Amino acid sequence: MEDTNEMKMEFDSYSSNESFARVAVAAFCTRLNPTLEELSDLKTAISEAITNCIIHAYDNQIRKIQIICRIKGQEVEVNIIDHGKGMEDVAKAMEPLYTTRPDLDRSGMGFAFMEAFMDEVQVESTPGEGTCVCMRKKLGCFTHPYA
């Protein structure tokens, strides 16, 4: 089977598209034969990054969210990109429990979950220009006892 495979998508930042985005990326990765647990991990991480675009980057205004997804060998790389308000201090934003929107009941656990559920998370952000969250995870390469 082919060794690399790429997919891009762009969609409106409606909260109803959160589940669409999770399912689409998961479907794209099916051919890696991920375990159910790996798929749940991937979906949770994507859900966190997409929700952040909607709430934080775009303040609930309807703009575009982009996903670029690459499969190389057994690894998937997912880039989630917005052109929203960006972050001044990425390191601080990534601290567990840190949130700028406690008023919206945000837990500040979004980045912590991305890091817990993916192998690697990199964030690039420019205030006023936008943010790219790049996450990587190896899928389906271990025989997993519970999935």
Place this chain on the structure above:
Amino acid sequence: MEDTNEMKMEFDSYSSNESFARVAVAAFCTRLNPTLEELSDLKTAISEAITNCIIHAYDNQIRKIQIICRIKGQEVEVNIIDHGKGMEDVAKAMEPLYTTRPDLDRSGMGFAFMEAFMDEVQVESTPGEGTCVCMRKKLGCFTHPYA
């Protein structure tokens, strides 16, 4: 709930992406509350158009396929676009049982299925430039007795 919603995606023309494309479009339409039968109809029509890009437009070479999907009210519009070899005579290509690849066991039923399963199918094609198949279907607006 919002009244229009748009999604674009682009991916490599690997046959393993056929099921990804079906699932992604179906997931995008979930919020219209489609019946199971409507979802199957939609997935079949999309599968036909994507397969045509892979086999006919690109002769199994790996190039890009684009999907543009819009929801307006209860209707979904799906555009499936390739930049492949195009068709001289669209009307003839759309005749049931007509196929240029009987050697690959094509049935010539692709367009017939798209027309059977969607409310509307329009095809624009330019030889040497590519093809856009535009399909529309109302979803979830009737209470369906079996789904």
Place this chain on the structure above:
Amino acid sequence: MGELFQKRGTVLTIRLPKEVDHHHTEAIRCEADRYIEQEHIREIVFDFMDTGFMDSSGIGMIMGRYRNLGMIGGRVSAIHVNERIYKILYLSGVYKVIDITKKREWSNRDEKKGEYGDGRYE
């Protein structure tokens, strides 16, 4: 792939995958033709037990095998066919040339519906 093909005498049963699309039919076409040529198959039974999705690539696969067997006087049938798959077989006209046996779960519901009522029950 191996375990999806079962040969008994001159009858080959092919247990089809969940999704019978272009991607999945490619390998099945080749393997089925190898059996027809090398193992003197006269009849093919397509088993749709696991199948929930099929598009026209599936129709092409079935008709191609029908043609290949037809030349040597063989026959083709489909078993464990659910409502969706039946719709596809029906619309394509394939139901006219192959024997179709419905999936049990579906047969009751189907009586009420009275549509596509041509297949045998099993």
Place this chain on the structure above:
Amino acid sequence: MGELFQKRGTVLTIRLPKEVDHHHTEAIRCEADRYIEQEHIREIVFDFMDTGFMDSSGIGMIMGRYRNLGMIGGRVSAIHVNERIYKILYLSGVYKVIDITKKREWSNRDEKKGEYGDGRYE
């Protein structure tokens, strides 16, 4: 939404949707707070019976209700929690402040696994 909220005395049970994400928690947050304010709720039970997916928006929703109830001395619990949801509650630290009761299907498997073994069985 109505039928997902059940009030018995001062206990409010909220049957959560299949996917507890940002999209689905928005409406639940508002409705729950309306109950807390207007209907003298002292305890909230989150019922995860139908839930297979949750992200940190769910954690925010639970912690927010915990805070709102905490101010009036109430409590929060989670029932019918499956393995996945438990993992999320565990990682977030929420398991320390709310009572968690596992889903029956999971409790057997869990004994073998011996991980996240803090919740009560039901």
